[in-house]
Amino acid sequence: MRKIRMGMVGGGDGAFIGAVHRIAAAMDSRVELVCGCFSGDPERALSSGQALGLETDRVYSDYHTMMGMEAALAADRRMDFVTIVTPNHLHLPVAKAAFEQGFHVLSDKPATLNLAEMKELMAVAESSGKLYGLTHTYLGYPMVQEARQRVERGELGTIRKLIVEYSQGWLAAADDPNNKQAAWRIDPRQAGESCCMADIGSHAFNLAEAISGLKVTELCADIGPLVPGRQLDDDGTAMLRFDNGARGVLIASQVSVGEENNLQIRIYGDRGGLQWQQEQPNSLKLMYNDQPAQIVRTGWSGTSEASCSLTRTPAGHPEGYLEAFANLYLQFAERIAAAEEGRPPAGLASSMPGLSDAYRGMAFIEAVVAASAGGDKWHSLKDHPGNTEA
Numbered sequence: 130m131r132k133i134r135m136g137m138v139g140g141g142d143g144a145f146i147g148a149v150h151r152i153a154a155a156m157d158s159r160v161e162l163v164c165g166c167f168s169g170d171p172e173r174a175l176s177s178g179q180a181l182g183l184e185t186d187r188v189y190s191d192y193h194t195m196m197g198m199e200a201a202l203a204a205d206r207r208m209d210f211v212t213i214v215t216p217n218h219l220h221l222p223v224a225k226a227a228f229e230q231g232f233h234v235l236s237d238k239p240a241t242l243n244l245a246e247m248k249e250l251m252a253v254a255e256s257s258g259k260l261y262g263l264t265h266t267y268l269g270y271p272m273v274q275e276a277r278q279r280v281e282r283g284e285l286g287t288i289r290k291l292i293v294e295y296s297q298g299w300l301a302a303a304d305d306p307n308n309k310q311a312a313w314r315i316d317p318r319q320a321g322e323s324c325c326m327a328d329i330g331s332h333a334f335n336l337a338e339a340i341s342g343l344k345v346t347e348l349c350a351d352i353g354p355l356v357p358g359r360q361l362d363d364d365g366t367a368m369l370r371f372d373n374g375a376r377g378v379l380i381a382s383q384v385s386v387g388e389e390n391n392l393q394i395r396i397y398g399d400r401g402g403l404q405w406q407q408e409q410p411n412s413l414k415l416m417y418n419d420q421p422a423q424i425v426r427t428g429w430s431g432t433s434e435a436s437c438s439l440t441r442t443p444a445g446h447p448e449g450y451l452e453a454f455a456n457l458y459l460q461f462a463e464r465i466a467a468a469e470e471g472r473p474p475a476g477l478a479s480s481m482p483g484l485s486d487a488y489r490g491m492a493f494i495e496a497v498v499a500a501s502a503g504g505d506k507w508h509s510l511k512d513h514p515g516n517t518e519a
């Protein structure tokens with residue numbers, strides 16, 4: 130089994146998520162970083178690549194040059210896929226440049242700046258015939274897949290109520306222009322039409338749909354900035370209606386003082402309920418009306434094959450964020466290998482987030498912004514054009 134070769138755009142010195150991606154990609158020795166364009170500043174792009182020990186001629190000062198130069202290399206040397214870890218406004222242009230040169234794309238979320246761009250991304254991805262993956266990190270957690278399987282097996286009965294929350298506190302203070310991560314997230318030109326809902330609300334939305342297997346059809350919302358001077362939302366709440374008639378609430382906030390990464394979900398069916406909390410990721414709580422609640426833990430027999438396949442260490446040795454990311458890398462590498470070998474991808478690789486999740490996320494952001502700004506109570510999510518993952 131050969132290693133899958135990865136290039137990276139973004140993730141230079143001082144960046145946040147690029148380093149997490151590199152650790153995750155390296156964790157299982159299935160993927161190797163071979164090249165990159167790590168910054169929009171050419172000097173920083175080069176110094177960042179050199180600090181990672183890459184060959185000098187595989188460190189590029191702009192991403193267009195990177196795509197062209199990589200495409201010109203021998204097939205057994207050039208990158209197989211590019212990981213995009215830039216601010217949101219560059220997700221589409223970088224993905225487009227990669228697809229046009231025949232590379233697969235693994236992008237961080239949100240997929241694009243807005244829904245119109247998302248449609249363009251779908252068209253380019255489809256005509257390229259290459260793979261697209263989206264790093265909705267939380268789907269890489271074993272207990273999220275355990276929850277998904279239990280809902281699918283009908284253990285909760287018919288789902289009637291969902292409550293999903295992603296609360297952080299890191300944007301609670303007045304803006305500091307030296308905070309690199311905050312600066313672009315509150316700028317509509319780089320973040321899109323939303324800050325908080327695009328940045329973390331989209332994760333909560335994806336988690337609710339993925340675990341429940343349901344689709345949001347309509348929502349109403351109240352979002353906006355609570356810190357004076359901001360143009361984009363830093364907090365908000367949406368009420369959700371699902372396609373089976375279930376109701377839900379989605380809360381996202383970046384100004385909830387003291388909160389770290391408090392992503393949690395509760396789902397109630399007519400037979401049982403469940404709760405998963407990102408800050409205690411190795412436990413899944415199951416709830417009933419006729420017996421005490423149970424805590425299911427990672428690494429035990431009796432848990433699903435899916436959750437076991439995402440667990441590396443024996444029960445009680447904590448796994449978390451980096452391992453969840455690594456699971457997505459393993460799945461994307463498997464999808465590439467399967468495509469090369471002309472077979473279906475094994476295990477969870479076939480259901481990892483792709484273009485349809487990307488579209489749903491962008492439709493959610495558009496709807497939540499429109500619903501909050503408009504006078505009508507309920508707003509429909511734009512129809513999904515179909516699952517068109519290459």
Ligand SMILES: NC(=O)c1ccc[n+]([C@@H]2O[C@H](COP(=O)([O-])OP(=O)(O)OC[C@H]3O[C@@H](n4cnc5c(N)ncnc54)[C@H](O)[C@@H]3O)[C@@H](O)[C@H]2O)c1
Pocket residue numbers: 138139140141142143144145146147166167168169170191192213214215216217219237238239264265266309310313328
């Ligand atoms: N999946 C997750 O859990 C998760 C978590 C955090 C961030 N994200 C997403 O990851 C992306 C990056 O977020 P971040 O917090 O790491 O931001 P960041 O500001 O820390 O890093 C962005 C990087 O992109 C680089 N960049 C900017 N313009 C570039 C260009 N033209 N060419 C090459 N590189 C360029 C910057 O120099 C920087 O290194 C965002 O889309 C964000 O939504 C996802």
